[in-house]
Amino acid sequence: MSPRLSVVMIAKNAADVLPECLASVQWADEIVLLDSGSDDNTVELAQRLGVKVHVNTDWQGYGIQRQRAQTLASGDYVLMIDTDERITPELQQSLRDVLSAPQPGAVYSIARRNYFLGRFMRHSGWYPDRVLRLYERSRWQYNDNQVHESLDCRDAQVIELKGDLKHLTCRDFADFQRKQLAYATAWAQERHQHGKKTSLTGVFSHTLGAFMKTLVLRAGFLDGAQGWLLAVVNAQYTFNKYTELWALNRGFSKKA
Incomplete structure (x- = not known):
């Protein structure tokens, strides 16, 4: 059976x-x-x-x-x-x-x-x-x-x-962006609770890395306009994650 x-x-x-x-x-x-x-x-x-x-x-x-x-x-x-x-x-x-x-x-x-x-x-x-x-x-x-x-x-x-x-x-870009921001905030709060830290240099290096990884290393340019847009979106998501973690580390943002 x-x-x-x-x-x-x-x-x-x-x-x-x-x-x-x-x-x-x-x-x-x-x-x-x-x-x-x-x-x-x-x-x-x-x-x-x-x-x-x-x-x-x-x-x-x-x-x-x-x-x-x-x-x-x-x-x-x-x-x-x-x-x-x-x-x-x-x-x-x-x-x-x-x-x-x-x-x-x-x-x-x-x-x-x-x-x-x-x-x-x-x-x-x-x-x-x-x-x-x-x-x-x-x-x-x-x-x-x-x-x-x-x-x-x-x-x-x-x-x-x-x-x-x-x-x-x-399917809806505005709704997708709201979800991405919520995920980024939750990610940063979870990392902060575990004692993780980041610097200003870390914020921008991770952001640029996300853009290049999506567009070049993962061949996003072959997906046409959507590939370029997704590379920017991934960079934005990464920027939001690490900036929120940076802000939490310094007491500039509210803890969960």
């Missing part, structure tokens, strides 16, 4: 993207959604579409919220996705193949196709953008990071799957 698969996601105000996401994973044994306090109809919509919905508004960061969501699942394997992601048919087949003959202890890597201002990027460090998302529920879980959380799987065997996970990263 094949292991059972639980698709697990966390959400807040995701009603506009949720239906298409759920349609791509309806074949799973169960879908679990942990809502963090939506004020749109995310919860009602998910329930109407047969999802097992729970709510926890005590937000302590993305890592903790994913851990909580995983405890609500009952499947042997977890596929952790976001509401703005979609499983492609080729990836669905790869997932089915894994579940028919799983490798105990292994975790599975999925390539993401990230969408930025009208284009699914092929370079710029945004593809294949492999992420570890399929794993045994009883063996692995996410770390505690507030942002940029990842699967804590130590020395597990990593197996690459065929097929892509479509990620609607940036």
